[in-house]
Amino acid sequence: AKAWALASRPQGMPVEANFELIDLPHRALADGEVRVANRWLSVDPYMRGRMNDVKSYVPPYALGEPMQGGAVGEVIESRADGIAAGDRVLHMEGWRDEAVVAAAALQKLPQLGVSDQAFLGQLGMPGMTAYFGLLAVAEAKAGDTVFVSAAAGAVGSTVVQIAKAKGMTVIGSAGGAEKGAWVTSLGADAVVDYKAEKDLVRALGKAAPNGIDVYFDNVGGDHLDAALAVANERARFALCGMIDIYNDTRPTGLRYLARAIGARIRMQGFIVIDFFPRMDEFYRDMAGLLQAGKLDARETIHDGLEAMPRAFLDLFSGGNTGKMLIRL
Numbered sequence: 526a527k528a529w530a531l532a533s534r535p536q537g538m539p540v541e542a543n544f545e546l547i548d549l550p551h552r553a554l555a556d557g558e559v560r561v562a563n564r565w566l567s568v569d570p571y572m573r574g575r576m577n578d579v580k581s582y583v584p585p586y587a588l589g590e591p592m593q594g595g596a597v598g599e600v601i602e603s604r605a606d607g608i609a610a611g612d613r614v615l616h617m618e619g620w621r622d623e624a625v626v627a628a629a630a631l632q633k634l635p636q637l638g639v640s641d642q643a644f645l646g647q648l649g650m651p652g653m654t655a656y657f658g659l660l661a662v663a664e665a666k667a668g669d670t671v672f673v674s675a676a677a678g679a680v681g682s683t684v685v686q687i688a689k690a691k692g693m694t695v696i697g698s699a700g701g702a703e704k705g706a707w708v709t710s711l712g713a714d715a716v717v718d719y720k721a722e723k724d725l726v727r728a729l730g731k732a733a734p735n736g737i738d739v740y741f742d743n744v745g746g747d748h749l750d751a752a753l754a755v756a757n758e759r760a761r762f763a764l765c766g767m768i769d770i771y772n773d774t775r776p777t778g779l780r781y782l783a784r785a786i787g788a789r790i791r792m793q794g795f796i797v798i799d800f801f802p803r804m805d806e807f808y809r810d811m812a813g814l815l816q817a818g819k820l821d822a823r824e825t826i827h828d829g830l831e832a833m834p835r836a837f838l839d840l841f842s843g844g845n846t847g848k849m850l851i852r853l
C-alpha cells in the first residue's frame with residue numbers, strides 16, 4: 526500500500542514538492558481493527574492548516590508520516606465485532622489507498638439511499654458544516670437575506686440550497702460565470718462573480734439592495750470586508766473558513782470592521798466537530814431534503830492516489846465545482 530506524506534512544510538502557497546508518496550508496510554491486524562480498501566478520498570481546504578507546525582484544533586501533519594483526512598472504503602479484512610468484509614465505512618485514514626483502522630474510529634455508512642462518496646460531501650463533514658453553520662451558528666431563519674462566499678464549493682453550494690429550502694433570500698459569490706450559473710441554478714437570488722468585480726463592496730451592495738442579515742464566510746479577506754460593509758443591524762456572521770488567507774504570510778486588514786459596533790453585528794467562529802453529537806438531526810433533515818429533490822450535488826473527481834496533491838492545490842485556484850474527491 527502507498528500513502529502521501531508531508532515532505533516539507535510549505536511557506537505560503539504549497540507546491541507538489543511538499544508531498545512525497547511513501548510505501549506503507551503490510552502489518553497484521555490486532556483485535557478490534559479492520560483493513561479498509563479506500564475507494565474515495567476527501568480533499569479539503571482545512572488540510573492546509575495541518576501543514577503548518579502550529580497548535581490548532583487538529584494536530585499538524587508530522588513530516589514523513591502518512592497524512593490523514595476523510596475517506597470512504599470497503600472493509601477487506603476484519604478482526605472487529607459487528608464489522609465484516611464488504612462493509613462500507615467512513616474514517617479519517619485518507620491520503621492512502623489502504624488503511625488499518627480501529628473499529629472505534631470508523632462509522633458504517635448509514636443506509637440513506639445515496640452514493641458512498643456523498644458521506645464525504647453533502648451528507649458528510651462539508652454538509653454538516655453548511656447545515657449547522659447556517660442554522661445553529663448564524664441562526665438564519667425564513668425571510669433572512671443570506672450571503673455565502675465560495676458558493677460553488679462543497680460547503681457553499683449546500684448552504685445555498687439549505688437556505689433556499691428554508692425560505693431565505695440567498696446571494697452567492699463564486700469565481701467565474703460558469704460557477705455563477707450553477708449557483709443560480711441552485712436557487713440563488715443573485716450571484717457575484719468576485720473575479721470579474723473590481724469593487725466587491727459595490728458589487729455586493731448591488732446584489733443585496735436591502736443589505737444582508739447573515740454572512741456565511743468561507744473566504745475571509747475582501748469578502749468579509751464587503752459583508753461588514755453591507756450588513757444590516759444585528760446581522761450574524763458564521764465564520765467558517767478563510768481560504769483567501771490560508772496561504773498568506775502577511776497580515777490582512779479589514780476596512781469595515783468598525784461597522785460591527787454600530788450595527789451590533791455578531792461574529793461567531795465554529796468548528797464542525799462541535800456538532801457531531803447532533804448527527805442524527807442532520808441526517809434526518811438532509812435526507813428529507815434529498816428525497817424531496819431539493820439538493821443537487823456536483824463533484825470534481827480525480828482518479829488515482831497520485832492525483833491527490835495536485836487536486837489539493839487546485840482548491841486554492843478554484844479548480845473544483847462542488848466537492849473535490851479522489852477516486853481509487
Ligand code: NDP
Pocket residue numbers: 569570571650651654675676677678679680681698699700701704743744764765766767768769770795796797798840841842843844845846847848849
Ligand atoms: P470548496 O469546495 O469551497 O473549495 C474551495 C473553493 O474556495 C474553491 O473552489 C474556490 O472557488 C474558492 N477560493 C479559493 N481561493 C479563494 C480566494 N482567494 N478567494 C475567494 N475564493 C477562493 O471547499 P469546502 O467547501 O471544503 O470548504 C469551504 C470553506 O469552509 C473553506 O474555507 C474551509 O476551510 C471551510 N471549512 C470549515 C469547516 C469548519 O468546521 N469551520 C469545515 C469544513 C470547511 P472559486 O472558484 O469560487 O474561487
